[in-house]
Amino acid sequence: MDSAQREALDDVMVQTFSKIQFREQEELADRINQDSGSLPFLSKSLKKLVPFQLPRSKKEHREPKEKKINILIPLSRRFDILVRFMGICEKTCLIPNQNVRLIVLFFSSDSNPDKAKQVELMRDYRVKYPKADMQILPASGEFSRALALEVGSSQFNNESPLFFCDVDLVFTTEFLSCYGANTVLGQQIYFPIIFSGDPKIVYSGKVPSDNHFAFTQKTGFWRNYGFGITYIYKGDLVQVGGFDVSIQGWGLEDVDLFSKAVQAGLKTFRSQEVGVVHTQHLVFCDPNLDPKQYKMCLGSKHMGLHSSWLKCG
Secondary structure, rough: OOOHHHHHHHHHHHHOOOOOOOOOOHHHHHHHHHHHOHHHHHHHHHHHHHHOOOOOOOOOHHHHOOOOOOEEEEOOOHHHHHHHHHHHHHHHOOOOOOOOOEEEEEEEOOOOHHHHHHHHHHHHHHHHHOEEEEEEEOOOOOEEHHHHHHHHHHOOOOEEEEEEEEEEEEEHHHOOOOOHOOOOOOOOOEEEEEEOOOOHHHOOOOOOOOOOOOOEEEEEEEEOOOOOOOEEEEHHHHOOOOOOOOOEOOOOOOHHHHHHHHHHOOOOOOEEEEEEEEEOOOOOOOOOOOOOHHHHHHHHHHHEEEEEHHHHH
């Protein structure tokens, strides 16, 4: 794929992400195919983006001996959210003694007033669960999700399954195990479609319960064009060329990785995943971001705001 075609792919992804008007899933898919009509290679590739739901594979179909799941968490500020996330990890991973390795990635140059508290929190969990495989990795420079995930991925061999996570996720134990059915080394990468829920709507202003999994148009929306949450083997990450570490901050690195996977000929499996929820939060789009990142950030922000507006209408 030459640079012109690559730029066209990015533009279509940005255009799709920037749509504010709510559409049903089928209309969104049609819009992609219309936008890419003049680029046959693009239309063929993006047809893989059409959302669909498959029944979850049963446990007996998994590998007899499941490999360790390696969870990578890039982090910048937001101590209160890390507290919530670690509480979820404690329930789904630490208490049931799941075979996982958790790596939290900090940036030494990041102007983060909560960094000391975040490090102390992770140390407290290591003391509480001495047999758990948890690690804090520092990265140099200003925050970059792409660089953080590259640094984290460098700790593993090619046969290791990696889960590129987000501190805003709430997930079940079953979701952690789905890589065995949906990710195949050398063949397939899993980019789950995540539901983005608004806790204020789900709980109607009451104290939140443990049930975050309310999937309705009133409680949130499916992030059909978000690719940041990923199950991938380290060998496949290497094969596609890894992350573009020149991308600063949040955003665009996921689209770049997805397009590389398509170009490399690997299957990109997508389905609506009911075992995980992205909790909505206030989004600040830095005007100093790369123009494409900024436009994509605004599109994501407007989708959340528009979803909330629909609930109030």
